[in-house]
Amino acid sequence: MIQLYWKNATAAVVGQEHGLSPAELAAGEQQVMAAHAAVMGQVARGELGYVKLPTHPQYASQVKVLAEKHRPGTTDLVVLGIGGSALGNIALQSALNPTTYNLLSDRKRPGPRLFVLDNVDPAMVNDTLKFIGRRLKTTLFNVISKSGETAETASQFMIFREFLRKKLGDAFASRIVATTDSQKGTLHDIAREDGYDTLEVPSDVGGRFSVLSPVGLFSAAMCGIDIDALLAGANAMRQRVESTEFRSNPAAVLAAVKYLAYAEKSKPMHVMMPYSNRLYMLADWYRQLWAESLGKSADRDGREVFAGPTPIKALGTTDQHSQVQLYREGPNDKLVVFLEVAKHPAEVRVPDVFADVPGLTYLRRAKLSKLLNAEKTATEYALAVSHRPSVTIKFDAITPPSVGEFMFLYEFTTSLMGELLNIDAYDQPAVELGKQATFALMGRDGYNDMVKAIKPFTRTDKRYLV
């Protein structure tokens, strides 16, 4: 079970200017529980698709059927997707499999090597083509796109599909699993024509909330992750965050602390700092969820608000040697959320050596987990002494259930934050202009006006070139 510890965000610890007083908390509780009632209304009316994912009647079994079919013959799995079609896959794999997973021999891995290609960097794509080219018959591609028209995923798909066709002939279609809309769309149509195995992108779930759908589940199942346990964890958290009792509802308390830090305590930067390499990519997943959901220029009444805390990822202890100097002494403009693990997936103990070296003797016989968690406590303490608020999310262990709990906790907290900020947490209108400008620059038909608008940005003005 994961738990939230929030004492170090209170005025009692970090002072009135930067911490929450009992009066502020009482007011915040009222606001959050009003937001909670609104969100629960949306849940009751079936409007929040992501809330249904932990108990969806078919998705997990559909995913497992395809994973069982493909796992035996697959040494390498390449996910073609970006944003919400990549970040959840990366986060699950990083959290629940070893750092060295892709380097292990076929016998030692529970599933195929995994590559998530969430960019159109030509060097990266070329590196991947060269690597999987030698084992193409046992490489499976999972292309993930609701429409099939996301420029990055579409261009990758065109490249890899043609590569497969040239090398494997008619057998190429058996090496592609398409995760896409179940009814319509470019990728849906191609998948049917070519004859791929398919999985569904739920029509009522936005990309950044889709990790617990087939979007995130298939690569996880292929790589040996227990997706039933993951979903069970998410469902357990759903029970907890639906509670109307503020102080026993982790999403409500987390939203209160985050919202008040942002709106009342001048903390526009929300750092997530896991003390665990495996959990580091959860912070990348969180970055999208937080930024794209809450970064909005207008509220739901049409007023200009330019809202949104900026999510920042950091890693403990590593960033103690990079960012903590700033976090302690720079502007007091951050709320830090630590992720702490009680029992790590493995333990290593420092041997009993160098008894005669004064600077090292205290490390003898120490468990690394003890050192790691001591450094976390030390950082928490050092921040508090400098009046910097923090909260901690405590993982008992890094397991499919605890990761599922964490993900659902953050998704639901995001919904509460959307209500508190009075913005639409489920759209992303600002992304549209960049897409259109890309179309114009790539010469797509019908974008002539945009070509003119963007012209000044395509020409380098030499007066400003150094």
Add this chain to the structure above:
Amino acid sequence: MIQLYWKNATAAVVGQEHGLSPAELAAGEQQVMAAHAAVMGQVARGELGYVKLPTHPQYASQVKVLAEKHRPGTTDLVVLGIGGSALGNIALQSALNPTTYNLLSDRKRPGPRLFVLDNVDPAMVNDTLKFIGRRLKTTLFNVISKSGETAETASQFMIFREFLRKKLGDAFASRIVATTDSQKGTLHDIAREDGYDTLEVPSDVGGRFSVLSPVGLFSAAMCGIDIDALLAGANAMRQRVESTEFRSNPAAVLAAVKYLAYAEKSKPMHVMMPYSNRLYMLADWYRQLWAESLGKSADRDGREVFAGPTPIKALGTTDQHSQVQLYREGPNDKLVVFLEVAKHPAEVRVPDVFADVPGLTYLRRAKLSKLLNAEKTATEYALAVSHRPSVTIKFDAITPPSVGEFMFLYEFTTSLMGELLNIDAYDQPAVELGKQATFALMGRDGYNDMVKAIKPFTRTDKRYLV
């Protein structure tokens, strides 16, 4: 050659409230050139150790001698280091070798696999122990620490040294290269006693400025990177940034834009967003340089200032699907620095397929580099339309010289920023308290008072646990 393009940070493009007017630039130029004169005085007096690294008479040759000695018998290189003893190594490797480098066969790699263990995560250390345990005789360890007493590096060193001793007996010392102080210190003494090959951590260069010393050069040389070309690039940039002509000095202009954005235009967040996976880890290296150098609570006259822009890393196009919604519509509190590459290390072209699919035809025959750079221009445009300032650092190609240029540019810009903020850019006083608290928690002798101070943070107050 790398170049700085800064028109999109001017008022002419993004408006007066968020962009720099000619009058502000004129004032900024004066401030920056005064800072430049001060820094050049420090250079002339030999006070800035890092400035001497590109032309150091011995370091490159010492590194090459050891790399030539060890490369033939080494399949795996494990760097034990953290902060400045890790981030430069990671950045150079990521920039100048393929994404799939560690997965390639011995024949296809120009050097050993590289693992940089910059944390004490027990799972990560255990994963690494298991992986290299089967090839220990051909694994080389490069332990990097000026003193040898950094808790993370020291504990890792104790673990891996003992592992080597147990498996290899007396031969263990031949598998360790220590990069440390040349005169004194715990690691220096152990290295001499055990008989390791050694390289020097310069005594007058701080960790975050040390990438062009043996700290960063050895792993690069081992992995086939041309360190002479890297240093030549850095030296070429040194010539450029020493210029007293503001408009032809990229460090001066970059410092002016960054300083004015921070101090005059309410932009406390400085995003670095490479449109290249290979350059992404340069942003991590920059994070330390920027945060630890500039995040200071007191200025050089002892006044409380709580200074320091917060560095943030992002990746294009990937983060267009994660962060750009916030960057365009959230608070206008960021300066974005794009890194753009004209000629990528490889090219991939989308094949001429799907001529009959309307949503995909515009992608046919497109080079991925064209798509990637079009998306960068589109994002730059979309940000400018929303009055969000940006600058671009243009790489002709990703090569050892251009990476060397980039690193020296940012180091020197950091020195200028330190002068502009009137803070000491070379110390890190805030890190000390966390170190002492860690000693207390680990039971080191002499920290009893700290044990008492930290006690409230080691006990969970159940009233705040959800």
